[in-house]
Amino acid sequence: MKASDLLVACLEREGVDRVFGIPGEELEDLLFSIRESDVAFVPVRHEQGAAFMADVHGRLTGDAGVCLGTLGPGATNLLTGVADAHLDKSPLVAITGQGGLERLHQESHQAIDVLRMFEPVTKWNTQLDSPDIVHESVRKAFKVAEYEKPGATHLELPEDVAAEETEARPLEVRDRATAAAPNPDALARVRELLRAADRPVVIAGNGAVRTRAATQLREFVETTDVPAVSTYMGKGAVSDADERSLMTLGSGADGEAAAAISRADLVVTVGYDIAEHDPAEWNDGSTPLVHVDSEPAEVYEAYDPDVEVIADSGLTLRSLTDWYRSSELTFETGWFADLRDRIAADVDRTPRERAPFTVEGVLPVLREAMAPEDVLVSDVGSHKAAIARGFPTYEPNTCIVSNGLASMGIAVPGGLAADLAVDANVVAATGDGGFLMNAAEIETATRAGCDYTVIVFNDDDYGLISKKQRHHTGESFGTELTNPDLVAFAESFGIDGYRPESRADLREVIAAAVGGDMALVEIPVE
Structure with a gap:
């Protein structure tokens, strides 16, 4: 089959339902390959819109959204939405067309170095410079985009390569790589901090929603009676109908959510991402801090955790909840109730x-x-x-x-x-x-x-x-x-x-x- 047919067959194997994008001359083979497939092509009005569509699709489903643009201005127009997916940790695969390989060594019409341009805003990107690497490259693009922490990847398809024949076939899609169980020593250190605390608070970040750890987080909050504050992208990890929810960082007419953090004697973050919210706005460095996430914390003076549990967040929370149930530990109750009441009054x-x-x-x-x-x-x-x-x-x-x-x-x-x-x-x-x-x-x-x-x-x-x-x-x-x-x-x-x-x-x-x-x-x- 042609390389363009193989690429689309790989998209089908990945379970892609639709591709958002704008057609271009260099995409002709790929577009007609899509026409003959089970993948729908959705022509949009601007490539930025296509990338945003793929971005939000990834956020909601956990499966990489796919956006398509041609070379030059098509690729530059995609860039903002791809960068948005990159910093919001949303799985996305961007595909761009390119001129033939024979003209890329010299200055030519609409040709820019798209790979270098996309490098800072993707987890991985490559040029499909041979039809025989298409199947491996597409599989890698989706695997890298979707595993924790997810983000954007990019494939560039030169028009002459798209038309070449290959005997390669799509690779099987395997189960996604998942984070490991929490380290027992790290859990033991967290338990020590919990034993020493009277007023812990949880900050739920993007990762608490993204990793589907909300069920375990809600169980932890309900069992321990510990209040929770969310980042903007962590909204809904704990229901705001729960009396222990203090909504988001900044909620309340007088910053009551932040006041709860200042009253707390232990902060446990779950899936917190400092690219979303600067911790200097809530952390003065005086309160012990636990970081629960799939990756280590960024090195930052305002966010220097005492303990980092780098593992599956849901498994970590379930382990801590089970331990709490079997312990005789109790935390101070009601210390945040007045703050919750003022937040609710401000909202209503x-x-x-x-x-x-x-x-x-x-x-x-x-x-x-x-x-x-x-x-x-x-x-x-x-x-x-x-x-x-x-x-x-x-x-x-x-x-x-x-x-x-x-x-x-x-x-x-x-x-x-x-x-x-x-x-x-x-x-x-x-x-x-x-x-x-x-x-x-x-x-x-x-x-x-x-x-x-x-x-x-x-x-x-x-x-x-x-x-x-x-x-x-x-x-x-x-x-x-x-x-x-x-x-x-x-x-x-x-x-x-x-x-x-x-x-x-x-x-x-x-x-x-x-x-x-x-x-x-x-x-x-x-």
Whole structure:
């Protein structure tokens, strides 16, 4: 078979359902090979959108999403979404076309060194410079992308290689490599710290959700009565309906979640990633620290664990829970209850009926309209912090926040990927700045038969930057925007558009939009 046929056969063997991307001349053989396969090709409107779709697919399923772009500008456009997957630890395989090998030794049309460009934002990448290495390279790309900690990989396919014949065949897909059981000596040291503690606290990070350790974490929290705080990407690892949940770092009008950490005499992090959240914001170095994760902690003055348990996080938590049950150990109870009450009161606050809309005031209405298993995909901007701190999340992977690279523009394409990946209602929440970066993917969504809700918080501004500028200088500059009529914009794509004018309208519109046909809700906010 041709190398392009082999590559697609390998994708089929890996269980790939769809590839998101944009066609290019150098991809001709590969595209026609996809046409003859069980893999669907989803043409998008911008390669960045394709990469974000693959990124969110990987976050939600644990299986690498696949995105495709041609050489030159196609590859550079993919880069932001690939980097987002890299820092958010989301499994993704990017494929780019390239010119023929005979012209890559010299300057030529659209040719740049894509491999060197992708190297800093991938776990592994290679050029398929022979048809006989395609099967091994595709298997390695998926294996490396998906094992802990997951991330992005990249394959470059020159157009002449794509057309060459090979006798190679796809490799079998084996069970994924998994983290080992915890080291007994490390567990013994953790138990010593727990025995010496009265007020431990858990910080649940991205890894607690990603490794499917939420069940064991919830059991640990329930058994020990230890409170839990999540990072933005750890939301849902412990249900915010649990009285021991202090929501996320930064939750509470006066930083009550951080106050709990300052009151604690032992901090246990589970799947914590400092690329997502700087530990200097909560760790003053005076409290003993335990790091539970699949990889050792980064070397950082503000995050220097007393003990590191490098193993399967779920097995580690189960071992500690079983030990606690058999011990006579008890921790101080109720020391965090006042903080939990203040966080809950801050989240549940209801604005006056005629008060201007704010993100914080809209979130309780949105939460009421969404079931616990429904998925919210948040874009990046001032609304992201409000969602992370004030949107109660009850199940893992139901609040998707990009907080590693933290790239604007992820919500609309991410909502598309989520709608295709899960059997639940999906809401993409974005600001007007992030929305218009990839708003054209609404057309892709309608063509793909998606039905999800896009909520645009519109302040005609890059509001987060304005807020920070005003905090630092008392004024802002370079942040003001003008926007089209977003309702008419939505309707031009053939979807419903809404702009509520009162809180009664807001409740009615959101209740109708969530779970209905594809729709956009524009909410003017201050």
